[in-house]
Amino acid sequence: MDLAKLVDILKGGRVFIQMHNYPDPDAIASAFGLQKLLEKFGIKPVICYDGAAEKLTAITMLSNFSINIVHCHDITDMTESDKIVAIDAQKHNSNLTDLVGDEVACIDHHPTMFECDYQYKDVRIVGACASIIAEYYFANGIVPEGNVASALVYGIKMDTADFSRGVTQFDVDMYAKLFKYADNDLLDRMKLNTMEFADLKAYGSAIENIKVYDNVGFAFIPFECPDALIAMISDFILALDIIEFSVVYAVRGTGYKFSVRSEKPEMHAGKIISKALAGCGSGGGHARMAGGFAEGSKLASDGLVSEKVRSLFGKAIREYKAEYGV
Numbered sequence: 001m002d003l004a005k006l007v008d009i010l011k012g013g014r015v016f017i018q019m020h021n022y023p024d025p026d027a028i029a030s031a032f033g034l035q036k037l038l039e040k041f042g043i044k045p046v047i048c049y050d051g052a053a054e055k056l057t058a059i060t061m062l063s064n065f066s067i068n069i070v071h072c073h074d075i076t077d078m079t080e081s082d083k084i085v086a087i088d089a090q091k092h093n094s095n096l097t098d099l100v101g102d103e104v105a106c107i108d109h110h111p112t113m114f115e116c117d118y119q120y121k122d123v124r125i126v127g128a129c130a131s132i133i134a135e136y137y138f139a140n141g142i143v144p145e146g147n148v149a150s151a152l153v154y155g156i157k158m159d160t161a162d163f164s165r166g167v168t169q170f171d172v173d174m175y176a177k178l179f180k181y182a183d184n185d186l187l188d189r190m191k192l193n194t195m196e197f198a199d200l201k202a203y204g205s206a207i208e209n210i211k212v213y214d215n216v217g218f219a220f221i222p223f224e225c226p227d228a229l230i231a232m233i234s235d236f237i238l239a240l241d242i243i244e245f246s247v248v249y250a251v252r253g254t255g256y257k258f259s260v261r262s263e264k265p266e267m268h269a270g271k272i273i274s275k276a277l278a279g280c281g282s283g284g285g286h287a288r289m290a291g292g293f294a295e296g297s298k299l300a301s302d303g304l305v306s307e308k309v310r311s312l313f314g315k316a317i318r319e320y321k322a323e324y325g326v
Ligand SMILES: [Mn+2]
Pocket: 026, 027, 088, 109, 128, 129, 159
């Protein structure tokens, strides 16, 4: 972490902070925290994204914490000399649309899948990207405003599932430092109205077609839904006592968007999905949570999608177990 270097790179010209497509609370909190921090150095970044921020939690965050984000379709004048900071995501990943501007910097907490020449890179495998942004404040003696501290706390809590998933000592330390600046009333308000009616439809269809094979749960959502919702349903299915590994996938354009969860440290979700989707798309992520995309025509030309998904993951898990001796 070198804030002075980052500020130096971003000074002059236009700056965009780009979140991954279908931004989640951690991405929004991190982008907002970084925006407010850079403003203290005379830089006025615009937070942008592709896809949709259509999850209710994301939309509620925007109004509760007074955050402005702009869809990339509404930025028609971006040029190659505009600077982009990729946040909670990395260039060339399927969840980050390649915009016209120059990706000069990246701050993220996911493993790197494609090496990339940023002028500034801060990638650390911790529970939440918001923890990394919090450190930019505290390590430089800068006090975050109440809504910034609250948003960062919310991002950390959401991405670590309340300090139970992928959480590190660093996340806990940053939470402890943020705590006294965060507005608890604001955080309390985030607990209300977290589900919309359309979400129930996705839960309903996943529950209806859930299949379990050897403690691995599969569920298909036969319509488009945002990444965050697919991820929530994957968490929900993992909570079933007989399921140790969940694979939830939903229609996305000409293919399928996947969200995978593992509750056993020896079953690495990121490595398993990367193996499973290698021939028809791509996937990756952390030990306990991962995601990916498969092209429909490459996944199953005969229309037997669910059978193919089960066999790909079954094979990937067998291979993974043999390779790592678990
Ligand atoms: Mn994140």
